[in-house]
Amino acid sequence: MICKRKFSILLLAIIILISFFYINSYSQESKKNVLILCSYNSENKWEHSIVEEVKRNLKNINVKVDFLDSTSSDSDIYNESFMKLLNIKYKNEDIDCILTIDDEALNFARHNLFNKDFFMYKKPIVFVGVNGYISLSSEEENYITGILEYQDNLFFLDTILNLNSDVKNICLLLNNSIYSNMIKKNISHLTKFTSRPFSMCTIESDTFEDIKDKINKLDDSYAIIVCVTYKDFADGEFMNETNIIEEIKKVTDVPIYSKLKTYVEAGAIGGIVNDESKLGKIAAVFLEETINGEHKEMVTPTYSTFNTAIFNFQSLREYNIDPLLLPKNSVIINKGTFDLLVPRYLEIIIWVSILLVILGITTLIYMYSSNKKNSLKDKLLLRKSIEKDEIKTDFIITMSHELRTPLNIIINANKLLNLKVYNDKYEKEFFQKQINLINKNSNRLLRLINNLIDVSKIEVGYVDATFKNENIVDVVEDVTMSVIDLANSYNIEIIFDTEEEEIITAIDRSKIERIMLNLLSNSIKFTNDGGHIYVNLKKAGKDIIIEVKDDGIGMSNDTKDHLFEKFKKAKRYPSLEREHEGSGLGLFIVKGLVGIHNGSINVESEINKGTKFIIKIPQGFVDKENSNQNLMNVPLDYTSKIELSDIYNKDE
Structure with a gap:
């Protein structure tokens, strides 16, 4: 059974192979054969181009090419020997038609057209490239046709x-x-x-x-x-x-x-x-028609x-x-x-003109761009100038208010005391209350004057500072503890926390105290009743990190961008009812004092989510400490009264 199956497959393969060779042989036999006879040689590009164009345009036709090389010799002996060579080469081939290129090839073919001993005997001849009129005999007209080249120079x-x-x-x-x-x-x-x-x-x-x-x-x-x-x-x-x-x-x-x-x-x-390309295409048409038995007369094309x-x-x-x-x-x-089909001088003029136009357009674009930039700069300068004027006006108004408010309180308290003295009435509680108002507002005035002096010093780069190796944890903790009672009076809880109990570093104690008091003062002002203030201290590598965080009203991004600039104030919380209090100098001074310690200060804040100030100071030490340091220090209690003097009871 298996042997029969293998035999059937082998027989089918043999039948397919035989059929393929039969079809292929039939296809080869069915193709017509054309001999192209050129007057010169294979190196003649004009004739070569015609031959290639004929090949491209003839379909299912075998094309054979030979060269007469008439420039070598045009003698009868040469032509006869060349014909014998062609006869040996093509005698057994069925040439259906001959294409001659140029005069010499046509004359050669005509000479052998009716010679029974040669393969050219009565073969159809198509010619191209013939340069003059030719006279065909009546018998030649039955076999020869082609295109005469029209010589009109x-x-x-x-x-x-x-x-x-x-x-x-x-x-x-x-x-x-x-x-x-x-x-x-x-x-x-x-x-x-x-x-x-x-x-x-x-x-x-x-x-x-x-x-x-x-x-x-x-x-x-x-x-x-x-x-x-x-x-x-x-x-x-x-x-x-x-x-x-x-x-x-x-x-x-x-x-x-x-x-x-x-x-x-x-x-x-x-x-x-x-x-030659056009001539080759026409020659291919003449060949196909001649092979198909459609004989035409000679053609003389227009020039x-x-x-x-x-x-x-x-x-x-x-x-x-x-x-x-x-x-x-x-x-x-x-x-x-980029070559122009014009005289050289005109091309130079055109290109120069184009370059001038491009240069002019470029100049106009540059001038427009430059003017636009200058206009933007002018607008920016104008805006900055207006902003400076606004800041200046706002500062004058703020300073006037900051000076007038405590002065009015001091003057009024003084008048009340004088009135009591004049009436010979000495009430201890009344006198004590008025004296407290005078002291508190005097501290406010002193704080404002100190701030103005410090701003001037920071701007010119001269701030007197005396560094001593101290435990900064104790300094920050003491300042925080000093404001707890004040914060509690506003129903605000202050929580201090530290990861290190002792961090010794070179600091100016009074400057650190002022930094902390200013930040805590701001937190109290902008934190609601029942709020919290967190003071954290830790060490990160060689840096000391101090964080003052509250859950108060927060601030916008625009406010944060200008927070540490002179005279820029964060808007006070409405419930404090003192929207214009503060000179706008505090945080500018804080940044300057942090800078004295080679540190940096940043702020993180979102509206209604609170604010966090982050101070980073590198740990360092001094070799020699000033022995007069303690004599120059101002007591923390006195500094607290001055720095916190602009915080009023919410009920006032």
Whole structure:
């Protein structure tokens, strides 16, 4: 059972393989064969381009190519031997049609068309690139058809004369080909029909060395038309078109034109060339129709069918030729992206104008941008100036209030005391109350004066400070304990906490006390009844951290941004009913005093969520302590009375 299955699979595979080879063989046999016979050799770019275009446009047709190389020899002996070679090569091949390119190939094919001994016998022939009218016999007309090249060089000559006003002579560089003879004959008949008269001369040879010396003798009144390709005298090989153009430019400065596109690409100025791409496409159409039995008569196309005006931009610049004089619809090669098709002087003017416009626009943009920046700066300066005026006005108003309020209280208390004395009434409680008011408001005035003096010292960078190695924990704790009773009177609880019982560092004790009293005073002012104030002290690495936190009314981001600036005040809580109290100097002084200790102060706050001040002071020590330090210290109780003098009972 398994063997039968394997045999069936093998048989099926053999059938498929045989079918494939049969179909493939049939497909190969069904293809038509075309022989393209070129007049020159495989290095001739014009013929090569036609061959490639024919191949691209022919479908399911086998294309074979051979080169007559007529420039080597056009003798009957050479042609006969070449035919024998082709006969051996293609005798057993079924050639369906022959395409000849140029005159020599067509003449060769016509000569062997009716020779029964050769494979070309009565094979259909299509020709292209034939330069003159040909007369076919009635029998030849049954087998030969093609496209005659229309040789009308009048437009080309007028173009050369129009582009070169000083040219009076045109020299043709030719060889011994049929094409060269047709060009010479055609142009010689046109000398009297051009836009202005000129004289024609020719330099003819198959090798470049033979014409080089003659080219050297041409003066500035000449223009050259290169019509053919040349061989190197030394090795007999065809020269590269670029090398030919370079060699011509070495021996003469006359303008170089050409009827071959390859020369224009190699550096000639330009010319009216036969477009091989178009010719190849038409040749492919003629071949397909001929193979299919649709024989056509010879065609003579209009001048514009295959001819294209093509110019090399770099050569136009080299020979100082005005591009505005070029024929309409000319093809320009080797033109850069920013090259302009105008005379050189005009191109310079245009580019200078464009650069001036760009420069002008850039200048306008710069001026606009600069003016806009200056306008913004002016607006900013104006805003700052207005803000300074507002601060100044606010400071004057605040100072007036800060001075007037305690002074009024002192004056009124003094009047009341004088009135009692005048009436000879000495009531102890009354006198004590008025004296307390006088003392408290005197302290307020003293605090304000001290603050003004300290601000001036901080601004000029001179603040007297005496450092001593002390336990900062004790200092902060003592200050905190000194305000507990005052805070309790407002129903506010103060809680002190520390992670270290002793942290010795160099400080100015009085300055630390003022810092703490100012921060605690602010916290009491902005904390509601039943609120809390937390004072925490800890050590982080080499830094000492002091935190004063409350759960009061907090502040906005805008307020925080300006909190430590002079005369900027946080808005008081309405229930204190003293919205304008405070000079706005306290936190500015605090920051300055912290700075004396090489420390920093920051604030964290949210509206209705409280505020936290964070002081960071690096731990340090002094080697020598001032022995008069204790004599200069102000008692904490006295300092507290002055620093807390602007806090009033809520019921007042």
